[in-house]
Amino acid sequence: MSPSEAVFAILCCQNGADPAVKAEVARDGWRLAYSRRGFLSFKNDSLGDKAVGRYDHQRLPHGVFVRTASWSLGLAKGEDAAMNVAQTVEIIERSGVKLPMDAVHIWPRDRVPVGKFDFEPGIDEVAIAVGELLVPSLKERGIITDERFNRIAKRGDRVLDIILVEPSIWAIGWHPVPRLTGNNANSALPTMWPGGVQPIQPPDEVISRAYFKAAEAIAWSGFEMRAGDRAIEIGASPGGACSLLLEMGLSVIGIDPAEMDEEVMEHKNFRHIRARAGDIPRSEYEGAKWLLVDSNVRPDQTLTTVEHIVTHRGSTIEGMILTLKLGGIAHADRIDGWVRKVKSWGATEIEVRQLARSKIEVCLVARMRGR
Numbered sequence: 120m121s122p123s124e125a126v127f128a129i130l131c132c133q134n135g136a137d138p139a140v141k142a143e144v145a146r147d148g149w150r151l152a153y154s155r156r157g158f159l160s161f162k163n164d165s166l167g168d169k170a171v172g173r174y175d176h177q178r179l180p181h182g183v184f185v186r187t188a189s190w191s192l193g194l195a196k197g198e199d200a201a202m203n204v205a206q207t208v209e210i211i212e213r214s215g216v217k218l219p220m221d222a223v224h225i226w227p228r229d230r231v232p233v234g235k236f237d238f239e240p241g242i243d244e245v246a247i248a249v250g251e252l253l254v255p256s257l258k259e260r261g262i263i264t265d266e267r268f269n270r271i272a273k274r275g276d277r278v279l280d281i282i283l284v285e286p287s288i289w290a291i292g293w294h295p296v297p298r299l300t301g302n303n304a305n306s307a308l309p310t311m312w313p314g315g316v317q318p319i320q321p322p323d324e325v326i327s328r329a330y331f332k333a334a335e336a337i338a339w340s341g342f343e344m345r346a347g348d349r350a351i352e353i354g355a356s357p358g359g360a361c362s363l364l365l366e367m368g369l370s371v372i373g374i375d376p377a378e379m380d381e382e383v384m385e386h387k388n389f390r391h392i393r394a395r396a397g398d399i400p401r402s403e404y405e406g407a408k409w410l411l412v413d414s415n416v417r418p419d420q421t422l423t424t425v426e427h428i429v430t431h432r433g434s435t436i437e438g439m440i441l442t443l444k445l446g447g448i449a450h451a452d453r454i455d456g457w458v459r460k461v462k463s464w465g466a467t468e469i470e471v472r473q474l475a476r477s478k479i480e481v482c483l484v485a486r487m488r489g490r
């Protein structure tokens with residue numbers, strides 16, 4: 120492909136976050152080609168031929184609301200599944216993309232917003248059935264070497280992506296998993312997870328779905344939370360996230376005027392402060408290394424509370440994971456202002472992402488400088 124030729128990228132996001140995705144990738148010259156809620160394809164003819172490779176990870180569209188991004192190869196929409204398999208193979212072989220791929224991920228777009236009708240994003244039975252049908256043909260043609268699909272990819276892998284826009288319409292693409300190192304290495308994790316959704320099997324039934332949100336946020340933040348560290352969660356009831364932190368061996372303080380789950384309450388490493396965060400003395404936060412906030416209040420209020428805690432002379436907080444409720448996707452344009460505010464406290468490595476399992480909210484993670 121010559122440097123001047125247009126390139127296409129296919130993206131997945133949470134159903135309903137589509138307008139925010141369109142706005143954020145437009146800044147880098149991506150123009151909408153086709154979309155269904157939760158799935159979008161974009162065209163770019165101004166990528167140019169810069170120092171980085173044409174199909175490098177950095178060149179794919181990115182943003183707070185972009186859950187997955189792949190270079191597009193084409194769309195299979197046959198009359199039945201067998202026809203789709205044949206079309207998929209043909210599209211891949213004709214594209215000239217370097218083969219074999221190291222892994223294959225197959226997942227559906229989010230057909231409804233997260234949480235609606237108890238919907239959770241990720242691999243479903245249709246995706247598994249498609250994988251079982253398609254993957255043997257991909258292996259036979261040398262497109263992949265391993266018949267397993269939807270495994271967590273490794274750094275440096277090139278992953279074939281099959282997105283079920285509908286059960287009968289498959290968008291075909293691929294993405295490279297970046298070899299990031301250092302403090303931001305974990306920000307690449309969602310590119311390793313099938314469909315950008317962390318595969319996770321909790322040991323027991325979870326107390327609340329916040330367990331999954333916290334697991335994803337902790338993994339993606341790269342915070343080195345260790346057994347024995349003290350974490351504080353503001354907005355802790357009923358206790359999904361606290362139970363995860365306790366499982367990890369941390370000592371946990373949960374702040375919430377509401378009741379906590381009994382099992383969490385009985386844990387020897389847990390203490391409940393039954394109050395609103397703004398009503399307790401700052402000395403309660405001393406000795407804590409990690410601060411999580413998941414209270415259902417306006418972001419401005421959350422940020423005011425957090426500012427008082429982390430900018431205090433005696434603060435020992437090293438990293439924070441904040442849930443900021445958008446109150447409607449149209450308010451996504453406030454995110455830059457929130458980031459500026461957090462930066463003004465001396466925070467570094469600030470990253471914002473709509474977690475796969477979050478509703479209409481974003482997760483902001485940041486470290487406090489020099490701690």
Ligand SMILES: C[S@@+](CC[C@H](N)C(=O)[O-])C[C@H]1O[C@@H](n2cnc3c(N)ncnc32)[C@H](O)[C@@H]1O
Binds near residue numbers: 326358375376414416
């Ligand atoms: C989404 S729930 C938290 C779920 C929780 N993180 C879990 O893991 O199960 C939001 C919580 O924020 C609490 N909350 C609201 N305002 C608060 C405040 N000012 N201080 C502390 N908690 C607050 C509510 O009582 C509610 O329990």
